[in-house]
């Protein structure tokens with residue numbers, strides 16, 4: 196497995212960052228020369244390289260990209276200085292008079308104090324209009340850049356791909372052409388990056404999902420961002436959810452179910468209508484009563500309502516842990532949908548723990564164990580925890596005393612767990628501190644999966660109470676928690692993590708029987724039956740294809756075991772076992788194979 200070249204520590208201040216930012220400017224120069232009349236917008240460095248968004252007079256092709264890349268290399272070899280200069284508003288407007296997007300950004304910098312990408316400036320920085328020039332190209336830019344293009348190795352720069360992107364990410368604004376490029380310090384790093392990318396592409400869950408026949412989208416018929424799972428895909432979904440359910444039950448969770456539509460009033464009370472309106476689907480109105488309903492975007496208000504309906508609660512019943520596999524609907528922007536990792540219908544493994552303030556620490560410690568057990572089962576053992584704490588400012592409601600105690604409780608539990616964690620001050624939700632788990636997959640990519648959040652606000656808003664030891668009513672604290680995040684997203688991550696070769700326990704088909712000739716089919720059917728009765732998921736490939744083709748098909752389907760049957764096997768009542776890796780285990784008794792499979796399943800491999 197090739198590793199992705201590491202980014203330098205403190206990347207935004209590194210030489211590589213300046214190289215990439217300068218390469219973006221050089222690309223913009225080459226594009227302007229190639230497409231006279233093109234309009235330029237913004238072009239920042241990103242994790243894997245850089246991009247620049249253009250408004251072009253005609254659609255761009257891969258042929259164009261090659262020519263633009265060749266011109267970039269010439270410009271780099273020209274050894275041009277990158278020179279910074281501050282300009283007055285008048286001068287800026289004059290310089291960019293033919294560049295309407297830049298003019299818009301200039302006005303933003305002046306009126307709203309943003310940076311040249313239209314983002315708010317970090318605190319303490321005052322807006323300035325500065326430009327960078329190299330050769331004939333001038334960009335509105337705060338830098339930083341290399342001093343001279345000679346610092347860029349032309350053999351370590353490559354244009355990668357073309358995509359569409361809305362101006363300012365806004366669907367109502369013009370669609371621009373985004374050109375992605377990458378740049379590294381050395382050609383060797385570039386080669387390594389390209390190799391890594393090649394492997395990553397083969398693992399793309401959208402490609403593998405089709406190849407393995409796990410799920411489909413039908414944007415025209417069903418709607419964008421709504422995955423449909425095939426029988427095989429549904430096996431994986433179901434196994435994931437059953438596994439999590441089984442572990443949760445051991446940890447004292449109670450499973451509930453709360454429906455898909457909810458009266459809009461409840462979201463007004465909980466505060467979601469005010470804060471999450473843009474991701475909620477529009478209301479459905481009851482023609483008779485005029486009542487307004489919403490597709491459920493999250494489960495918290497439903498679980499809290501259920502808590503209330505179940506009667507008065509005593510401190511003795513707490514902590515009370517509700518869990519639900521709940522499909523919720525979120526109106527994600529079309530351009531941001533991405534396979535299973537960004538969808539509009541998602542099934543959360545959503546839990547809400549109702550507890551006393553004193554129980555926060557022990558509940559959090561229990562959740563840390565639970566997360567480790569569940570992620571560990573998927574060999575996602577390399578992760579970091581980000582503890583998000585309160586910052587300055589009025590966004591953090593409720594009393595500081597509660598915050599201090601809760602933050603101290605989370606920190607103490609994390610310290611005791613021995614987990615690696617970083618603190619992020621000012622990143623907490625307005626309703627309480629939280630911990631997020633960022634796991635690394637086999638390609639070294641980071642995914643935010645599990646999250647645990649403390650909530651002081653919603654329980655009070657929705658009027659939840661419990662009777663304390665003092666006989667008085669108190670407001671419980673709620674911990675929101677998801678481990679997979681959503682079944683869909685987690686499945687997408689796992690497909691890439693395993694490159695489609697799920698561990699045996701999770702494989703939709705665990706063994707395929709491969710008869711060499713038609714006369715071996717009845718014996719194969721009989722063995723398949725026997726294995727199915729023992730709990731394995733087994734198919735018989737009785738197609739007319741030749742044995743080698745059948746083996747290749749099964750390997751492509753990433754089936755863990757192939758059981759080949761010819762005259763010898765029928766006679767000795769055996770099966771010849773091959774693994775998807777190509778390893779040949781030879782003939783064995785059916786009972787011995789079954790034992791091996793059961794051992795692999797138990798071991799989680």
Ligand SMILES: [Zn+2]
Nearest residue numbers: 334336337338
């Ligand atoms: Zn720039």
Ligand SMILES: [Zn+2]
Nearest residue numbers: 494495675676
């Ligand atoms: Zn919640």
